[in-house]
Amino acid sequence: MAASRLALHGGAPVRGPDKSWPAWPVFDDAERRALNETLESCAWWYGERVAAFEGAFAAFQGAAHCVSCTSGTTAGEIAIQAMDIAPGDEVIVPPYTFIATATCVARMGGTPVFVDVDDAWNLNADLIDAAITPRTRAIMPVHFSGRVCDMDRINAIAARHGAAVIEDACHAWGATYQGKGAGTLGKAGIFSFQMSKNITAGEGGAIVTDDPDFAEVCRSITHCGRGSDSAWYGHVRVGTNARLTEFQAAVLNAQLGRLEEQTIRRERNGERLAAVLAQVEGLTPQPGDPRITRRAYHLFCLRIDPERFGCSRDAFVRAAEAEGLPIGAGYGMPIYHQQAFRSGRFAGRYDAVSCPVAEDLCYRSGMWFSHQLLLGDEADIADIIEIVHKIKANAAALRAMDADEE
Numbered sequence: 001m002a003a004s005r006l007a008l009h010g011g012a013p014v015r016g017p018d019k020s021w022p023a024w025p026v027f028d029d030a031e032r033r034a035l036n037e038t039l040e041s042c043a044w045w046y047g048e049r050v051a052a053f054e055g056a057f058a059a060f061q062g063a064a065h066c067v068s069c070t071s072g073t074t075a076g077e078i079a080i081q082a083m084d085i086a087p088g089d090e091v092i093v094p095p096y097t098f099i100a101t102a103t104c105v106a107r108m109g110g111t112p113v114f115v116d117v118d119d120a121w122n123l124n125a126d127l128i129d130a131a132i133t134p135r136t137r138a139i140m141p142v143h144f145s146g147r148v149c150d151m152d153r154i155n156a157i158a159a160r161h162g163a164a165v166i167e168d169a170c171h172a173w174g175a176t177y178q179g180k181g182a183g184t185l186g187k188a189g190i191f192s193f194q195m196s197k198n199i200t201a202g203e204g205g206a207i208v209t210d211d212p213d214f215a216e217v218c219r220s221i222t223h224c225g226r227g228s229d230s231a232w233y234g235h236v237r238v239g240t241n242a243r244l245t246e247f248q249a250a251v252l253n254a255q256l257g258r259l260e261e262q263t264i265r266r267e268r269n270g271e272r273l274a275a276v277l278a279q280v281e282g283l284t285p286q287p288g289d290p291r292i293t294r295r296a297y298h299l300f301c302l303r304i305d306p307e308r309f310g311c312s313r314d315a316f317v318r319a320a321e322a323e324g325l326p327i328g329a330g331y332g333m334p335i336y337h338q339q340a341f342r343s344g345r346f347a348g349r350y351d352a353v354s355c356p357v358a359e360d361l362c363y364r365s366g367m368w369f370s371h372q373l374l375l376g377d378e379a380d381i382a383d384i385i386e387i388v389h390k391i392k393a394n395a396a397a398l399r400a401m402d403a404d405e406e
């Protein structure tokens with residue numbers, strides 16, 4: 001049977017504009033009511049709703065403490081500051097992540113040290129030892145897309161070298177590893193509630209930890225450096241104002257009420273999709289790990305081998321978009337290639353750094369789409385599968401386009 005013509009080449013798309021994907025963010029009367037109640041209460045500032053959210057989120061992740069703050073970026077900066085990271089101190093981070101994982105170290109005066117990711121898109125535990133120096137203070141693994149890293153090995157390496165583990169769990173709300181929540185597997189974990197995230201108030205962040213002293217220092221930093229028993233104008237350290245508002249907490253409390261069910265739905269759809277797409281020659285979904293007891297699926301990550309699949313990643317992405325699948329090529333470069341890390345005090349610092357897997361993901365093979373598509377029903381997942389099969393069947397025509405553009 002001849003392959004049906006791609007939308008990119010004038011055929012009918014699998015999903016036309018009449019068929020929309022699940023919308024994000026999800027909200028209903030729970031958010032409306034909570035926002036209105038907050039408005040009418042005239043108590044808009046950092047009070048009982050923030051405290052309720054912190055308690056509920058700590059319980060959701062299985063942590064003893066949660067300190068909320070204004071974003072995942074500030075959560076990272078606060079956690080790094082609370083570690084007393086000083087100029088010259090090094091923190092190991094992956095190069096394939098949002099830039100905040102590295103800038104939180106840099107802005108606090110430390111130096112990010114980039115260690116490549118592995119085929120699971122996460123920090124490669126095999127490569128960490130070689131990057132450790134006497135100045136290594138912490139390792140910051142990122143549970144990319146909500147798939148938890150090899151925490152057994154990362155924790156063991158960190159313990160051997162006296163380094164702390166701060167998990168960047170900004171994609172991993174509800175993810176678990178051997179039954180334990182992401183963010184509770186090391187010294188502390190950071191979370192984001194920015195608009196694109198699986199639970200959101202537009203912006204927002206949190207640090208979770210089981211260490212009461214660390215939690216207190218983080219709290220103090222978010223609260224202008226006040227100590228737990230300081231006078232109002234008594235400041236025990238240099239902090240900042242990173243407080244969440246009651247409006248944000250009102251929304252987050254409502255959002256948290258849906259997170260468990262949504263996480264289960266995303267995981268069920270994600271696993272179903274991964275099982276089918278793994279059968280397509282030249283495509284590899286981000287792999288699982290039996291120790292991961294729940295994946296959060298902030299993103300659905302897929303890797304293409306252009307030679308085996310039959311066309312380039314960029315051709316795949318363009319064809320998929322034309323068919324109605326909003327998939328993207330992800331980060332355009334590893335963090336050490338960003339101007340931010342090629343200039344100022346970092347000029348020349350990373351010139352010799354080469355992380356082949358991260359570079360391959362950025363420049364050749366990585367693709368992802370966003371979590372809300374996984375909130376759909378079986379017909380939505382079937383459409384994604386149909387689109388991928390259609391592109392595969394037309395790979396030769398796409399390859400011809402690739403060749404024309406060369």
Ligand SMILES: Cc1ncc(COP(=O)(O)O)c(C=O)c1O
Binds near residue numbers: 171191194
């Ligand atoms: C892995 C990772 N870390 C940190 C952050 C920073 O979070 P925020 O956008 O809330 O500052 C993000 C946000 O995209 C992220 O994806």
